[in-house]
Amino acid sequence: MHSLKWRRTNAAKHWQLYAMIALPVLFFVIFSYVPMYGVLLAFKDYRVADGIWNSPWVGLKYFEQFFQSPSSWRIIGNTVAISAYSIAAGFPIPILLAIALNEARSAWFKKTVQMVTYAPYFISTVILVGMALQFLDPRIGIVNQLLGLIGLEPRNFMGEPGSFKTIYVLIGIWAGSGYAAIIYLAALAGVSKDLQEAAIIDGANKIRRIWHVDLPHIRPTIVILLILNVGNVMSVGFEMIYLMQNALNLSASEVVSTYVYKMGLINSNFSFSTAVSLFNSVINLALLAAANFIARRTGNGGLW
Amino acid sequence: MHHPHIRQSASDRAVHGIILLFLTGCLVVVAYPLLYVLSSSLSSPRAISAGKVWLLPVEWTLDGYAAVFKNSQIVTGFTNSILYMAGGTALNLVMTVLAAYPLTRRQFAPRNKVMLFFVITMFFSGGLIPYYLLVKELGMIDTRWAMIVPTALSAWNVILMRTYIANSIPEDLHEAASMDGCGDFKYLTKIVLPLSKPILAVIGLYVAVGIWNSYFNALIFLKSADLQPLQLVLRNILILNMIDPTMIKDFDALMRRQGLTDVIKYAVIIVSSAPVLVLYPFVQKYFVRGVMIGAIKG
Numbered sequence: 001m002h003s004l005k006w007r008r009t010n011a012a013k014h015w016q017l018y019a020m021i022a023l024p025v026l027f028f029v030i031f032s033y034v035p036m037y038g039v040l041l042a043f044k045d046y047r048v049a050d051g052i053w054n055s056p057w058v059g060l061k062y063f064e065q066f067f068q069s070p071s072s073w074r075i076i077g078n079t080v081a082i083s084a085y086s087i088a089a090g091f092p093i094p095i096l097l098a099i100a101l102n103e104a105r106s107a108w109f110k111k112t113v114q115m116v117t118y119a120p121y122f123i124s125t126v127i128l129v130g131m132a133l134q135f136l137d138p139r140i141g142i143v144n145q146l147l148g149l150i151g152l153e154p155r156n157f158m159g160e161p162g163s164f165k166t167i168y169v170l171i172g173i174w175a176g177s178g179y180a181a182i183i184y185l186a187a188l189a190g191v192s193k194d195l196q197e198a199a200i201i202d203g204a205n206k207i208r209r210i211w212h213v214d215l216p217h218i219r220p221t222i223v224i225l226l227i228l229n230v231g232n233v234m235s236v237g238f239e240m241i242y243l244m245q246n247a248l249n250l251s252a253s254e255v256v257s258t259y260v261y262k263m264g265l266i267n268s269n270f271s272f273s274t275a276v277s278l279f280n281s282v283i284n285l286a287l288l289a290a291a292n293f294i295a296r297r298t299g300n301g302g303l304w
Numbered sequence: 305m306h307h308p309h310i311r312q313s314a315s316d317r318a319v320h321g322i323i324l325l326f327l328t329g330c331l332v333v334v335a336y337p338l339l340y341v342l343s344s345s346l347s348s349p350r351a352i353s354a355g356k357v358w359l360l361p362v363e364w365t366l367d368g369y370a371a372v373f374k375n376s377q378i379v380t381g382f383t384n385s386i387l388y389m390a391g392g393t394a395l396n397l398v399m400t401v402l403a404a405y406p407l408t409r410r411q412f413a414p415r416n417k418v419m420l421f422f423v424i425t426m427f428f429s430g431g432l433i434p435y436y437l438l439v440k441e442l443g444m445i446d447t448r449w450a451m452i453v454p455t456a457l458s459a460w461n462v463i464l465m466r467t468y469i470a471n472s473i474p475e476d477l478h479e480a481a482s483m484d485g486c487g488d489f490k491y492l493t494k495i496v497l498p499l500s501k502p503i504l505a506v507i508g509l510y511v512a513v514g515i516w517n518s519y520f521n522a523l524i525f526l527k528s529a530d531l532q533p534l535q536l537v538l539r540n541i542l543i544l545n546m547i548d549p550t551m552i553k554d555f556d557a558l559m560r561r562q563g564l565t566d567v568i569k570y571a572v573i574i575v576s577s578a579p580v581l582v583l584y585p586f587v588q589k590y591f592v593r594g595v596m597i598g599a600i601k602g
Binding site: 007021024030032038039105109115116119120122123129130135145174182205239270274280 | 324327399403405407409422424425427432435442457462488489516517524535542543566569577584592
C-alpha cells in the first residue's frame with residue numbers, strides 16, 4: 001500500500017491521466033452503477049413522487065407474486081428450453097464449420113465460404129425476422145411453395161406454438177455460425193505443424209488427425225465459449241423473440257426478457273418487473289458459476 | 305497384399321470430399337436466402353404473388369425501390385440512423401480512448417482498481433426498469449440524446465483498446481517523449497492515436513454496425529415518429545405490416561396491391577442492409593482482426 005502522501009504526489013504529477021479518465025468513470029457511475037442501486041426497486045413499492053429511496057419496503061412481495069402467478073413457470077420453462085435448444089443445435093455447427101474451413105485446400109474457396117457465411121452477422125434482427133416472415137408466409141413464402149411442390153398443404157408456421165423454438169434456433173444458426181467459427185479458426189491456426197507432421201508419419205489419417213490433434217488444441221476455446229453460453233441461458237435475446245411474437249405463438253414464445261418489458265414498460269408495473277429481472281440475473285450468475293465449477297472439476301479449465 | 309499408404313490416401317480423399325460437400329452446403333444455405341431477397345426485390349408484384357421467383361428476378365422492375373424512396377418514413381428513418389450512427393460512433397471512440405490510455409500507464413497508480421470498476425459493469429446491471437428510470441430522470445426520453453449518450457462507452461471496447469496500446473506501442477516511446485517534456489495529452493494525440501488506427505477502425509466499425517442495427521433503445525426511449533431510427537420504421541413495415549396506404553395509391557387491383565406490398569418489403573430489406581453489406585467485403589479483415597484480438601483477451 002502506498003501512503004496517502006505518495007498517492008497525492010502521484011495524482012499531482014500525472015493529473016492529465018486523471019483528467020482523461022474522469023469522464024469514462026463518471027459515465028459508468030451514472031449509466032451502470034446508479035441503475036444497479038435501482039435494483040432496490042424490487043424490494044419496494046415504487047411511488048413516482050417518493051423516488052426509489054423513499055418508497056416503502058415490501059420485502060419479497062413481488063417475488064412471491066411472480067412465483068404464484070400461473071404463467072411464471074411457463075415463462076421460465078420457455079426461456080430455459082429455447083436456450084438449451086439453441087446451445088444443443090447451434091453450438092457444434094461453428095466448430096464443424098471451422099474444422100472444415102481449416103481443411104479446405106483452395107484458399108479462394110475457403111475465403112469465399114468464410115466471407116459469405118460471416119455476412120449474415122451484419123444483418124439486423126429486424127431484417128432477419130422480416131426475412132423469416134416472408135419466407136414462411138403461408139401465401140407467397142418460398143418454404144410453403146416448396147412444400148406445395150411435394151403436395152403438402154401450406155402451413156402458417158409463425159402461428160404455430162410448436163414451430164416457434166425451431167424457427168428461432170434456425171435463424172440464430174443461419175445468422176451467427178459464420179461469425180462464431182472465426183474464433184475457432186483463429187485457435188486452429190495455432191496447431192503446431194510439427195504435431196501434424198508427426199501424426200502423418202505415425203500413419204494417422206485425416207479423421208484421426210482432426211480428432212487427436214485439432215480438437216484437443218481448440219478444447220480450451222470450446223470450453224470457455226460453452227461456459228459463457230450456459231451463463232447466458234436466462235438472457236435469450238429479447239430483440240429477436242419480441243419481434244417473432246404474435247398472439248398465436250405466445251404460449252411458446254413468452255420468455256423472461258419479453259415478460260419483463262411488457263410488465264414494466266407497457267403495464268408500468270416497475271417494482272414487479274424489476275423483481276423478475278433481478279431473479280433472472282441471479283439465476284444467470286449462478287449458472288455461470290456452476291458451469292465454471294464443472295469445467296474446472298473435469299479438468300477443462302475455466303474462466304476463473 | 306497390404307498397402308496401408310494407398311488405402312489411407314483413399315480414405316483421406318473421401319474425407320476431403322465430404323468436407324468440400326459440407327462447405328458447399330453451408331455456402332448455398334447462407335447465400336440462397338440473400339439472393340432470393342435480392343431477386344424478389346427486382347421482380348414484378350405479379351410474379352411474386354404467383355410464386356414464380358425461385359432464383360433470378362422475374363419480369364424485371366424497380367417499382368419496389370421507387371416506392372421505398374418515395375416513402376417519407378423510410379427517408380426520415382434513414383437520416384436519423386445515419387445521425388445516430390455518426391454521433392454515437394464518434395462519442396464511443398473518444399470515450400474509449402480516454403478510458404483506455406490511462407490504464408496502460410504504469411504511472412497511473414489506481415489503474416487496477418479503475419479496471420475492476422469497469423469490468424464489473426460487464427457482469428452486473430440494474431436491469432431494464434432502473435435503466436429506463438435513469439434515462440427518464442436525465443430528461444432524455446424522446447430526445448436524440450437517448451440514442452447516443454446511454455451507449456457512449458462499453459467496458460469490452462476499453463479492454464480491446466487497452467490491450468492493443470499495451471501490446472503494440474513500445475514503452476520506450478513514452479519514456480523518450482516524456483524526457484522531452486511531452487505531457488500525456490500531447491503524447492496521446494501525437495503518438496498513440498496515429499499508431500492505433502487499426503484498433504480504432506475495428507472498434508468504430510463494430511460500434512457503427514451495432515448502432516445501425518439496434519432497435520431496442522429506440523423502442524423504449526423514443527415516441528415521436530420523426531426521431532425514429534430506420535430499424536423501427538422497418539419493424540412497422542416488415543413485422544407489423546403497417547405500410548402507408550399512400551405508398552400504393554396508384555394501384556387498384558387488390559392482387560397487385562398485395563404483390564406490391566411484398567416487393568416493397570424485399571426492396572426495403574435490400575436498401576437498409578446495403579450500407580453495411582456493400583462496405584463489408586472491404587472491411588471484413590478489420591472485423592476478423594477484432595474477433596481475434598477479443599479472442600486472445602477473452
